[in-house]
Amino acid sequence: MSNRIRPEIIGWGVVGLVILVGVVTIAVGLLTPVTFGWFAYRPLADATFNPVGDALLVSRTTVVGFIVIALGLIALAFLAGWRLARRRTTEL
Template sequence: MKTSATSIVAWAVAGVVIAVGVIMLAVGLATPVEFGWFAYQPLAGEVFTPGNGGVFVSRIAIVGWVILTIGLIAAAFLTGWHVARRRHQRTASESAS
């Protein structure tokens, strides 16, 4: 089976997108997230601390997740396309003989 240049380029692009997504996600998760606001504090002696349910994710991490998802969707599409193409070539050669 001959691999076309377009297929090689598509796999390379999907691989680069996945790598960039993983790198951005790692950088985003390693960056400490800060937030703050001004509000009325009813009890002066109380300090707000987020409970166990609070998860704060940086924008870099969110962008990393999005890019990684796009790359994985592209890789899944290319895998399905490759399998379908191989199956089509196999059935064409069987019907010709």
């Protein structure tokens, strides 16, 4: 075995790093309070909308985190399938 780092190990490291970045991004997004306002028209009642219970508001940061994790998991599945397929071709 040579002293060079194999490209496969670098791939696994990059995928792990992408997933970790996604998790951190989601954590930051969920810890940031989400505020919004609706100024298109005057409300019909003097009631104030309070999104408790039924409404789930996520920030753009959280959505980006979910997208990054999804891409990382897709890359992880690709690397795992590539590794299994390569192992099977060497056994034949």
